[in-house]
Amino acid sequence: MEYRDCLKKVSPYVPGKSEEEIKELYCLNEVYKLASNENPYGPTQKIKEATDKLLYSLYPDNYVTNLRNMLSKKYDLDKDMFLFGNGSVEIIQMLSRIMLDQGDNIITELPSFSSYFSEAKIQDSQIKTINFNDKYSFCLSEMISLIDNNTKMIYITNPNNPLGTIISKDEMLDFLKLVPSDILVVVDEAYGEFVRDNKFESAINYIKEYSNVCVLKTFSKAYGLAALRIGYIVADKSVINELEKVRVPFNVSTISQNIAQIALQDEEHMKYAVKQIHDSIDYMYDELEKRGIEYIKTQANFIMINTKMDSKKVVQELIRRGYIVRDGFPLMDTWIRVSIGTLEQMKGFTKKLCEVIL
Ligand SMILES: Cc1ncc(COP(=O)(O)O)c(C=O)c1O
Known part of the structure; x- marks a missing residue:
């Protein structure tokens, strides 16, 4: 079969690994996916009645x-x-x-x-x-x-x-x-x-x-x-x-x-979730600063952290410990992108990050 030539330059989209895949691979009970900038607070409860x-x-x-x-x-x-x-x-x-x-x-x-x-x-x-x-x-x-x-x-x-x-x-x-x-x-x-x-x-x-x-x-x-x-x-x-x-x-x-x-x-629910995310971001700023870890101040629901190490290896180590995050961004070989989860998730993540990079 002869496919279009320009497709040779295209790679399929690689999503963050799923929680199920990682649980199975590393025999973990708890896995936290902080890789695709989703929102851990989910949508408003009012949707249940409508479906x-x-x-x-x-x-x-x-x-x-x-x-x-x-x-x-x-x-x-x-x-x-x-x-x-x-x-x-x-x-x-x-x-x-x-x-x-x-x-x-x-x-x-x-x-x-x-x-x-x-x-x-x-x-x-x-x-x-x-x-x-x-x-x-x-x-x-x-x-x-x-x-x-x-x-x-x-x-x-x-x-x-x-x-x-x-x-x-x-x-x-x-x-x-x-x-x-x-x-x-x-x-x-x-x-x-x-x-x-x-x-x-x-x-x-x-x-x-x-x-x-x-x-x-x-x-x-x-x-x-x-x-x-x-x-x-x-x-x-x-x-x-x-x-x-x-x-x-x-x-x-x-x-x-x-x-x-x-x-x-129910925009109130959306605003509630955004406020929780902001609290988690502020927590991350404090923790990263205390430990002298470089990061970029964020206006979104994820944060870039400079691990000063090969980010591929850091991601592998974090995944083993139950936290799925992303690496592989052009020009940023030592950086990882972490989606902001709940405060509890970010506390757990920070502990594991320190284990891996400090
Ligand atoms: C900048 C940007 N645009 C668009 C999208 C796609 O969002 P969706 O297709 O879920 O609406 C994403 C998803 O991560 C994104 O980061």
């Missing part, structure tokens, strides 16, 4: 009407400025399909979310990147100098995954003024709800002025619904119209649509 009433035999609402209406009210934006995906990752795939041909290029940050890279490669497009600065943030003006006639899209992850740092409102607006209007700027705000720094502002506020700006959002993180696979994009209607052409019909299940609505109705 009983589901119409399992019918296809889902292809227009996602009720959730769309709620989001349109929440952001005070037209209903036709939204499109939903089987996780926001599916929308990254759709964006690549509408924008990228062979020989085109995207510009993004290094490191950043792996799907931007794999989806561009699948379209046989090139990837240009800017590196982080000494504050582990990015200077967006460097992206401007990388733009050429084949540049179709720019991805900015705000806050960045895996660094956890943000692009401020002022930096973003200065940047948007300089980007040609035929280049689509995708701001991925998967972790936006966790940001505490008031220099951050959601780029959803800029879409009316800059019709080439769109924003990715997900229910997987702050809303605790990673298992349901539901995310959305907010964009100018002209972008949504093109995305609709490549969207798989009925791509968001009824259960995901209904439960996402309930999650939105």
Whole structure:
């Protein structure tokens, strides 16, 4: 069989190992998965009642009407400025399909979310990147100098995954003024709800002025619904119209649509979970500082820690001790990314980290 040539450059997505795999491999009773930036507090309890009433035999609402209406009210934006995906990752795939041909290029940050890279490669497009600065943030003006006639899209992850740092409102607006209007700027705000720094502002506020700006959002993180696979994009209607052409019909299940609505109705629960995560982050800052371990201050629900050792070995040792975390980020060979769990989990993790690296 002869497959497309550009697939030779693509590797399959490697998720964090599952708790079940590690329990079996190392004969452990307790394993804590702190590898995929999920939210240990889960969604609101109110969803339990709703699942009983589901119409399992019918296809889902292809227009996602009720959730769309709620989001349109929440952001005070037209209903036709939204499109939903089987996780926001599916929308990254759709964006690549509408924008990228062979020989085109995207510009993004290094490191950043792996799907931007794999989806561009699948379209046989090139990837240009800017590196982080000494504050582990990015200077967006460097992206401007990388733009050429084949540049179709720019991805900015705000806050960045895996660094956890943000692009401020002022930096973003200065940047948007300089980007040609035929280049689509995708701001991925998967972790936006966790940001505490008031220099951050959601780029959803800029879409009316800059019709080439769109924003990715997900229910997987702050809303605790990673298992349901539901995310959305907010964009100018002209972008949504093109995305609709490549969207798989009925791509968001009824259960995901209904439960996402309930999650939105109970934002108090989301805010409670975010507050707990912040308390755990503050605990981590104290503990890491006390021990002189280098880390990056985070605006998301994960933290980068410099182990000053080969991070692959550190991850192996932590997994043996029941804590699944991630390594393997470009330019960061000694760093690990740890998703923020409950305070108890972070206490346990810190103890094991010290055993391994100190
Ligand atoms: C920056 C970023 N964007 C998008 C996603 C995808 O989220 P989902 O497909 O669960 O909505 C992730 C998941 O980790 C992420 O880190």
